Amino acid sequence: MLQHKNIYIDGCWRPCSRDDVTEVVNPASEQVIATVPAATAQDVDAAVAAARAAVPAWSRTSPAERRVFLERLHQGLTRRAGEIADIVTAEMGAPRSISTRIQAGLPIAVSASYAQLLETYEFEERIGNSLVVKEPLGVVAAITPWNYPLHQVVAKVAAALAAGCAVVLKPSEVTPLNAYLLTETIDSIGLPAGVFNLVPGTGAVTGESLVTHPGVDMVSFTGSTRAGKRIGELAAATIKKVALELGGKSANVILPDADLESAVREGVAGVMRNSGQTCTALSRMLIHRDSYERAIEVARETAESTVVGDPTDERTQVGPVASATQRDTVRRYITEAVAQGARLVTGGVEPPVGLPTGYYVRPTVFAHVTQDMTIAQEEVFGPVIVLMRYDDEEHALRIANSSVYGLSGAVTSASEERAVAFARRLETGMVHVNGGPLNLLAPFGGYKQSGNGRELGTHGLEEFLQPKALQLPASATN
Numbered sequence: 001m002l003q004h005k006n007i008y009i010d011g012c013w014r015p016c017s018r019d020d021v022t023e024v025v026n027p028a029s030e031q032v033i034a035t036v037p038a039a040t041a042q043d044v045d046a047a048v049a050a051a052r053a054a055v056p057a058w059s060r061t062s063p064a065e066r067r068v069f070l071e072r073l074h075q076g077l078t079r080r081a082g083e084i085a086d087i088v089t090a091e092m093g094a095p096r097s098i099s100t101r102i103q104a105g106l107p108i109a110v111s112a113s114y115a116q117l118l119e120t121y122e123f124e125e126r127i128g129n130s131l132v133v134k135e136p137l138g139v140v141a142a143i144t145p146w147n148y149p150l151h152q153v154v155a156k157v158a159a160a161l162a163a164g165c166a167v168v169l170k171p172s173e174v175t176p177l178n179a180y181l182l183t184e185t186i187d188s189i190g191l192p193a194g195v196f197n198l199v200p201g202t203g204a205v206t207g208e209s210l211v212t213h214p215g216v217d218m219v220s221f222t223g224s225t226r227a228g229k230r231i232g233e234l235a236a237a238t239i240k241k242v243a244l245e246l247g248g249k250s251a252n253v254i255l256p257d258a259d260l261e262s263a264v265r266e267g268v269a270g271v272m273r274n275s276g277q278t279c280t281a282l283s284r285m286l287i288h289r290d291s292y293e294r295a296i297e298v299a300r301e302t303a304e305s306t307v308v309g310d311p312t313d314e315r316t317q318v319g320p321v322a323s324a325t326q327r328d329t330v331r332r333y334i335t336e337a338v339a340q341g342a343r344l345v346t347g348g349v350e351p352p353v354g355l356p357t358g359y360y361v362r363p364t365v366f367a368h369v370t371q372d373m374t375i376a377q378e379e380v381f382g383p384v385i386v387l388m389r390y391d392d393e394e395h396a397l398r399i400a401n402s403s404v405y406g407l408s409g410a411v412t413s414a415s416e417e418r419a420v421a422f423a424r425r426l427e428t429g430m431v432h433v434n435g436g437p438l439n440l441l442a443p444f445g446g447y448k449q450s451g452n453g454r455e456l457g458t459h460g461l462e463e464f465l466q467p468k469a470l471q472l473p474a475s476a477t478n
Contacts, residue, residue, distance in 0.1 A: 002034035004176075007043060007200065008183045010050035011193025017042040022173045022200065027093040027320040027359040028311055034091075036176045039199035044168070044209040047197040051139040051166035052215050054194030059136045059164040063118040066162055070115035072189035073158065077108045083181060084150055091175045092146055093320040093359070095311045098274055106440075107154035110456070113440050114158040117461060131470040136164035137241060138217035140464060141210040143203075143231075144179075145223045146172035146322050147277040147381075153179055155444075155455045156220045157196065163464035168197045168216070170207055174322055176200045203227065211235050218243070218464065222279075225379075225405075225449050243453030243463050245279070245445055247379040248407030251400035252282035253422065255393070255413040256290065263412040264295050266435065268302040268385055272363050275321045276330075276383035279450075280408035280430070284376065285387045286396050292389045296367045299387060300346045303363040308352045320359040321382055327359040330382030334364055337375040342386070343368040371402050379405070393422065401427045406447030408432070429454075 002024075006013040016037040024034040039047075077084065084107070085099035094103050123134045142156040153171060160167050171179035183198045199206055211219050211234045218241040221231050225246040235242045254263045264285070271281050287295040311319030321327050331349040338344055347364025361382050369376050369386040376386055390396040400409065410432040413419040423431040429446040438444075443459035445451060453463050 001032060002177070004034065004036045004180055007037055007039055007047075008187070008196075008198040009043070009047045010053075010197070011187070011191075013187075016040060022176065022202070024091050024175075024177060025323070026090050027322055030324075030357055030359070034177055036180070036200045038173075039170075039201040039206045041205065041209040043199055043201075044206060044213060047168045047199050048139060048210075048213050048215040050194035050197055051168050054166045054192060055136070055138050058166055058192055058195050059138075061164065063121065063123065063162075066164065067115050067118040069189060069191055070111060070118065070158060070162060073185060074108065074111040074115055076185035076189060077111055077154075077182070080181060080185065081105075081108060084178060087177045087181060088149060088175070089311050089319075091177050092149065092322040093311050094274055095316040095319045096314055097316075099311075102274070103148060103150065106148065106151040109440055110151065110154050111158045113457065114162040114461065117458065118162055121458065121461065123465075129472050129474050131472055133468050133470065134462070134465040135468055137464050137466055138165060139215060140165045140167050141213070141216045141219045142167055142169045143207050143210065143219065143221045143223070144169070144171050146174035147274065147279070149175040150178040150182060152222045153182060155460065156222075157182070159455065159460045160220070160464045161191075161195065162461055165218075165464050166195045166197075168199060168210060170199055170201060170210055173200065173202055208234060212237065214238050216240060220453070220463070221245070225451075228451060244451035245453070245455060246407075246449060246451040247405055248279045248281070248446065248450050249284060249377065249379050249403045249405045250280055250282045250408040250410070250428065251284045251286055251403070251426070252410040253286045253396050253400055253412070254288070254291075254295070255396075255411065255418065255422065256288040257414040257418070258412040259414070260291050260295060261298050264298040265302045267410070268299050268365070269306070271385045272303070272306050272318050272383045275318055275361070277321060277326070277381050279379075282408065282410050282432075283380065283385055284400075285385055286390050286399055287387055288396075289389050289391055292387070296345055296365075296387055299365045299385065303346050303365050303385075306363045308360060308363065309355065318363060318383055321361055322359070324359055326381065327361055330361050330380055330384060333375055333378070333380045333382070334384065337366055337369070337373060337386075340373045340375075341368070342366045342373055342375060345387075347384070371399060377403065397422070397425055404449040407445075407450035
């Protein structure tokens with residue numbers, strides 16, 4: 001069993017102020033595979049102090065200097081891509097194919113994108129007689145989730161470093177091992193002491209100590225809406241900036257002229273990816289009434305043909321969910337949906353055949369789901385999809401927008417013009433039109449209770465900057 005004994009503060013590995021540890025459980029075997037220290041409020045104080053001390057010099061480095069470090073980070077992560085995939089598979093159960101392509105591939109690509117962005121981004125601009133300079137916010141607390149653990153870490157850390165901020169990272173206690181790999185990589189590239197610090201631990205102790213700390217200038221958080229609300233309340237006491245990327249209940253609208261079978265198969269497969277543990281999962285599929293019964297059958301066939309099993313097996317498409325708590329939560333939603341009258345097409349609360357051990361949930365499809373049902377409104381975060389029927393486009397739009405969330409969405413049509421027109425009316429931060437892929441340079445974030453702020457690309461960089469207007473004499477504009 002792996003035992004990490006130290007945290008990382010001020011460029012050095014050091015023991016925690018107490019001996020408490022967090023156990024890391026492999027969700028496929030239910031066995032403890034590692035322990036990591038649980039940082040205390042005292043450790044957070046030390047990490048924030050180190051970051052504050054590092055800010056003056058680091059914030060004055062040139063974009064070209066910061067770009068060198070980000071290029072080294074990209075190169076280091078690229079060299080360790082195989083290790084990243086192995087670690088994420090072990091600590092959160094993502095199938096090896098997903099871990100290689102997405103769990104390792106995304107953070108590697110994001111680190112490269114911020115290095116490249118520093119070649120062209122303008123940190124100053126002239127507006128009339130004003131010189132507007134964009135300055136780093138200072139010390140950033142990055143608090144990250146377990147579903148895409150290293151991607152979410154790098155999306156915050158790389159952007160903050162590119163902006164000239166110092167970072168204190170608290171990764172999810174469910175998946176802290178990838179953060180240790182990142183920290184080892186950062187330690188090897190010569191980043192100045194204090195610019196990056198790692199304090200693993202619980203949300204209740206380590207996380208809240210960071211959020212309330214007067215030495216922290218900004219909190220960047222990805223996780224549940226419930227936790228995001230708590231962070232907003234705590235951060236308000238010191239008026240620090242808060243960027244929140246929270247939950248979702250995204251609608252996948254298949255218009256009547258779309259290729260139904262292709263759209264349904266791709267939609268179901270997308271929800272099952274990463275065991276449904278994706279904040280942007282298109283977990284509400286909206287089908288025109290004339291095609292509804294055929295869509296149910298295609299969805300059932302797709303779900304039942306999905307290979308569930310050992311995430312280290314290359315044939316596996318869906319592994320376990322990340323924890324016993326998450327498995328029980330998903331099962332509770334399934335039970336409640338049946339009790340409220342939804343039709344269980346396939347799946348359910350019983351574990352998949354042949355998998356008595358591990359936190360597995362069968363790919364599950366519900367039909368005859370109405371807007372008032374819990375499963376149509378709340379984020380399940382598991383391999384569960386609901387099919388909802390609409391009468392016309394206006395009805396589909398009302399259903400799609402009848403959510404407290406607004407993180408993602410999708411529209412499929414034989415006409416791109418028609419799909420784009422519909423997408424413009426969706427109340428969400430991102431819409432996939434006819435299967436358009438994620439763009440790592442475009443802004444990522446939500447409307448409504450899906451959060452505020454944006455990640456990725458220029459918009460992600462600017463979350464960690466604050467503008468200052470230097471009002472010059474009018475003659476300076478001549």
